[in-house]
Amino acid sequence: MLHYRTEGYNGYAIKYSPFFDNRLACAASANFGLVGNGRLYILGLTAQGIVGEKWFDTQDGLFDTAWSEIHENQIGVASGDGSIKLFDIALNEFPIMQWQEHQKEVFSLFWNPIQKDQFASSSWDGTVKLWTPGSPRSLSTYRTNSCTYSTSFSPHNPHMLSCVSSDSTLRIFDTRSPSAPAGPAGMMQQTGTMPSVSIPVSPMAPAELLTHDWNKYRPETIAVGGVDRVVRVFDIRAPGQPISELRGHNYAVKKLVWSPHWAGVLSSGGYDMSVRIWDDGVLVDAFGPGHGAGPGGPGTLGPPKVGKMLGVFDRHSEFVAGLDWCLFGGEGWIASAGWDESVWVWDAKAVMRGVRVGMR
């Protein structure tokens, strides 16, 4: 278990580099992101623990970060002033590119893992924007008309752009559909691309959604989480009800990420200061590759499965806001960042007592 202190800055997001197994980036904000500067930490995992290799300061707080999938030194940040900045970590101080289109705080940034020249952002201004690093303007704008906390691309289909927002809805846009023309700044567009999928996540008791992620093995599976503390797993082919529900968080779920190694396993963190590891209960073997789900698998109608909590990481002493699984090396390594000015890098297997993993 490794620790790094982001002194004076409260962590909002953490991401492993897709190129180097020993590099992490943490987006953080002074004063809990309420007012003040932001800082992007570039961290190295060394034999001596986590080392702060470099940082970039920004005028306003940072709420998310995303490594470029095509350039190993480039990384974007989502800023409270509505801007998106692209830094080159081989350079110092200033961003190499900056986009200023969002009217309010940018809360989420996600690089397309397949079509690697694209990334997306989502904002409090009720829009999701699609970008390419080479263009000074966004490629398209998608409207949710409500504060959109999280956006993502399917890891299976480069054209499926998803987002969750404060209206308790999970939307998926097809980026091949024509989008609304970018109107004058600040003008609310009445027309625009309709989402190809729109799922009211908890229609009986709507609650703000703060995070979501696509399952890495089951192309139709998305997990969403938010203020009502429940992580719900949906199969977008049968969106009438969740296929599984994970209950245990005592406060809002701020961030969730599926494991890149175990098809049925995800981690979630939130305002109850915990990170929880779950088996979503859909697969017979959560630690298997996730293909050919047996009876009760995706597509089978029936009441939602009850997810099983496999373990809790409780070292954070403030809100947990950032989480990522390491893609490289041994299965189960997680980095987490929180408002306690702490970055932890830890092995999920160590908190999953009594769970047999890594034996295959």
Next chain:
Amino acid sequence: MSANARLNQIAGQVASSPDAARQQLLEKNPNDIVITAAFRTAHTKGGKGGFKDTSGAELLAGILKGLRERSNINPALVEDITVGNVLAPGGGATEFRAAALLAGFPVSTAVRATNRQCSSGLQAVIDIAHAIRAGQIEIGIGAGVESMSSQYGPGAVTEFSELLESHPEAANCKVPMGALSEKMAQDRNIARTKQDAFAAESYQKAEKSQAAGLFDAEIIPITTKVINPDTEEATTITVSKDDGIRKGMTAEALAKIRPAFHKQGSIHAGNASQISDGAAAVLLMTRAKAEALGQTIIGKYVSSAVVGVAPLLMGVGPWAAIPKLFEKTGITKDQVDVFEINEAFASQCVWCVEELGLDKKKVNPRGGAIAFGHPLGATGARQVATIMSEMKDEGWKVGVTSMCIGTGMGMAALWVRE
């Protein structure tokens, strides 16, 4: 954007809305413990009512058979039946097992009896719910029965030894209900006029509800024999209505009745629960099981609380148990649509209602034990049948049942109607 806006946004994500606890209650989860049927027999007057010649075990067999038929449950799937009872020797364990077999349950369905005095019926239902929650069984029945006609009397309490008598609080456990309730009414200054007004309302609400047929949905008619005391002739009757509900009762009429326990006392036959015969039963399972079997889910069990109080103050039980239930479940009295609080005595019930600050309109809207009786071991299960029925009729969602318990305890349970 301003720091304030950001702060408000985060505060909104952390703080739960005032109704969040209630919303959470109403959520449906596969592992909820749900009720798919809850019925009772009519309650009849001890010693002279329709069930005066029906044994407790026969009453139980009647309600179990009715529950089995109405719910259409395959009896072989019912793994356990717990029956609340107070007065039967040996807790009734032997004859209740026989009753279950008589009611059409196979030998594979286990049966036991349980006794927590006046809450035995509730305890039985909760025990089944918890056995399901813990994974011991998947489907069970919580029931309660009491034949006060045949088993009420001084013999129900074992003689206290000198050692028990030597401990003042221990000795208090055998003080008769009437005597200690009289003392509580004096100590807590609960005026007779207040008691009589409360009792009269119970009669009036029950009379109105019975006339409107509101009890019919929760009562399973039982066909039994009744013996004419003069001719000793047995006739077969079907009992489908409570027979203790006195018509046209007023506080003024109650004011004329002589106190039962003390010359200067305030408690009398008209403002205390009636001695009655009756039974009730509740079928429970997980939501996933109910859905798999195609059972109609009518509601769910959420949580319960049990507390001890001083034996001489047993009447304050609900006042102690209900707040504990609220604490456990995070809801408040304003989020509850209806309370069924057993009317052991008008004195203790009205005191609890007032001390808890409950809206009187929400308490026992169809009357209570003063009007139609308190067959001790049945009442807790009877309240579940009643609250499920009235919540359905009124469109209510959240209900609490509670009672005081002899020797000084209180219980309360939270139910959701679906």
